[in-house]
Every structure is written in C-alpha cells, then in structure tokens.
Amino acid sequence: MADVFINYRTGDGNETAALIDNELSNRFGKDRAFRASKSIPPGAAYPDALLASLRRSAVLLVVIGADWINFQTRLRSPEDWVRKEILEAFACGLPVIPVLAGRTTERLKKDDLPDELARLAELQSVRLDTQNAEADLKRLGDLVAEMVPELHALEQAEATVSIPGTVSNSAGDVHGTAVQSRDFAGDVGGTVIKGSTGPVHSGNGNIYQNSRHVSGSRHYSGDGMTNVEGDHHGDIRHRFGGAGQGEDGEQ
Numbered sequence: 027m028a029d030v031f032i033n034y035r036t037g038d039g040n041e042t043a044a045l046i047d048n049e050l051s052n053r054f055g056k057d058r059a060f061r062a063s064k065s066i067p068p069g070a071a072y073p074d075a076l077l078a079s080l081r082r083s084a085v086l087l088v089v090i091g092a093d094w095i096n097f098q099t100r101l102r103s104p105e106d107w108v109r110k111e112i113l114e115a116f117a118c119g120l121p122v123i124p125v126l127a128g129r130t131t132e133r134l135k136k137d138d139l140p141d142e143l144a145r146l147a148e149l150q151s152v153r154l155d156t157q158n159a160e161a162d163l164k165r166l167g168d169l170v171a172e173m174v175p176e177l178h179a180l181e182q183a184e185a186t187v188s189i190p191g192t193v194s195n196s197a198g199d200v201h202g203t204a205v206q207s208r209d210f211a212g213d214v215g216g217t218v219i220k221g222s223t224g225p226v227h228s229g230n231g232n233i234y235q236n237s238r239h240v241s242g243s244r245h246y247s248g249d250g251m252t253n254v255e256g257d258h259h260g261d262i263r264h265r266f267g268g269a270g271q272g273e274d275g276e277q
Contacts, residue, residue, distance in 0.1 A: 028060035029174050031083040031120075033111045035100075036063075039091035042127035042154055046087060049163040050170065054177050076107065077114060084174045086115040087166075088146065091127045095138050102140045113142060121173060124151035125166070 030050055034043035043061055050059040060079045066072050080086070100106040115122050124134065124146060134147040152169065154162045171178040 028058060028065065028079050028082060029054070029084045029177055030059045030170055031080050031086045031111070031115070032059060032061045032089065033086055033108060033115075034061075034089035035091070035094060035097060035108050038093045038097070039089035039127050042091065042125070042156075043089045045156075045159060045163065046089070046125070046154070046166065049167055053167050054171075054180060058177065076111065080111055080114050080120075081118055083120065084176070085121045085123065085170060086111070087170075088112060088122060088124045089127055090124050090131060090134065090151075092131050094131075095134065101143060109140075109143065112146065116145065122146070122149055123169070124149055126151050126153045127156075129153075129155045129157065 032043050032046055034040050040063070047059050047061040047064060060083060062072065062076060065079065066075045097108075101109055103109065112122065126133065131153075133151055136144045136147040139147060152162075152166055154166065171181055
C-alpha cells in the first residue's frame with residue numbers, strides 16, 4: 027500500500043519525481059511511495075491502477091517544474107492525468123503538497139490556473155533544489171513522516187532495532203560452547219573454544235612453542251597457559267595474530 031502518491035508530468039519534473047521516490051523508498055520502504063512509471067507493472071490497466079493507488083494514499087506530492095504552468099492546454103483537458111490526479115486528491119480530501127522543482131521555479135498563481143485547480147495556488151509549497159538535494163530531500167521526508175503517522179512509527183521502530191553502539195554476532199554450525207566479548211586490548215589470554223572434539227584453551231605464546239611433553243591426548247605448553255584436549259586432526263600452527271611453529275620448530 028502506497029502512503030505517498032507522487033504526481034508529476036513527463037518532460038517537466040519527472041527527474042525530480044524519481045529523486046523523491048528514491049529518497050522515500052530508501053527511508054520508509056520501496057512500496058511506500060507510488061510513482062506511475064515505477065509502480066505500475068507492464069500490462070496493467072494504468073487508469074485503474076492510478077486511481078486505486080491514489081485513493082489508498084495518505085498524501086499527494088505535486089511536482090511542479092519550471093515549465094509546469096506552460097502546459098495550459100493539458101491543464102484544462104479533462105483527459106490530462108496530472109489534472110485528474112490532483113482533482114481526485116481534492117475530492118478524497120487528501121493533503122496536497124506542491125513541490126517546486128529547482129531554484130527558479132515560481133509559486134503558482136491563481137490567475138494562471140484553471141478554476142478547478144486554482145486551489146493549488148493557495149497551498150503551502152516546499153522547494154527541492156537539485157543543488158541542495160540532500161538537505162531538501164531529507165526535509166521533505168521529515169515533513170511526510172510528520173503528516174503520515176504510520177510512516178513516522180515505522181521509522182521509529184526501525185531506529186529502535188538498529189541502536190548505534192550495540193554489539194551483535196552471528197554464528198553458524200557451532201557445536202559446544204561459544205563465548206562472545208568486546209573491547210579487547212593487547213593479547214587475548216585464557217580464551218576457551220569448545221569444538222566438536224573437545225575444548226581448546228589458548229593463552230600467550232604459540233600452541234606448540236616450548237612444548238615439554240605430551241600426555242595421552244593432552245599437550246602442555248611450557249608457559250603453562252595453553253593446553254589442547256581431545257582428538258585434533260592435523261597440526262594447529264597458529265594463534266591469534268599470525269603463524270606459529272610446529273613441534274619441530276619449522277614454520
């Protein structure tokens with residue numbers, strides 16, 4: 027369901043409409059903004075799709091480019107879809123926001139509009155200047171969030187899930203015990219990792235360095251910090267931070 031319907035005329039404002047669509051979709055979700063060239067699939071009856079989506083929307087953004095007012099013949103034609111969508115929004119009681127595309131686009135004047143559209147000139151507009159696009163798009167998104175409580179709530183919920191500074195971890199195919207910590211400084215000592223065949227206790231030094239003796243299936247290191255339990259296949263040759271040495275002293 028689209029919450030924001032973007033009204034624009036191809037050839038005058040369609041690029042600005044695409045920028046708005048991209049901003050709102052990234053911020054609120056791709057299905058929250060309706061733009062005809064993107065939202066109506068090929069083969070669909072576009073008159074029905076346009077009106078149905080408009081009637082389900084919460085706000086209409088009218089993109090007004092520098093030449094918008096010069097399409098006088100179309101603005102007075104009952105078959106013009108820019109006109110139809112605006113009048114349908116008025117009839118449905120939807121909030122309508124004129125978006126002035128570009129730094130030099132002037133506000134609409136009632137005398138330049140057909141009587142049916144004259145109300146547009148009385149509505150407070152916002153400006154979207156491509157030279158200040160990032161700030162203007164954010165301001166427009168903030169305005170939409172204020173006007174559509176559902177979008178505001180959705181944004182707040184997502185912000186709560188992704189709180190900066192939190193630590194998360196994902197581990198797959200872990201057998202045994204896994205311990206997670208943060209803010210390590212210096213060497214990592216006394217770390218215990220339990221695998222499918224027994225625990226590995228890693229401390230300072232290489233796991234086979236200065237090895238004194240082997241007892242059964244246990245290996246004891248000379249510093250007394252490292253032992254390996256269980257049946258481990260293959261050589262364990264390195265600790266955190268680099269390669270170690272084997273029992274024979276070769277790299």
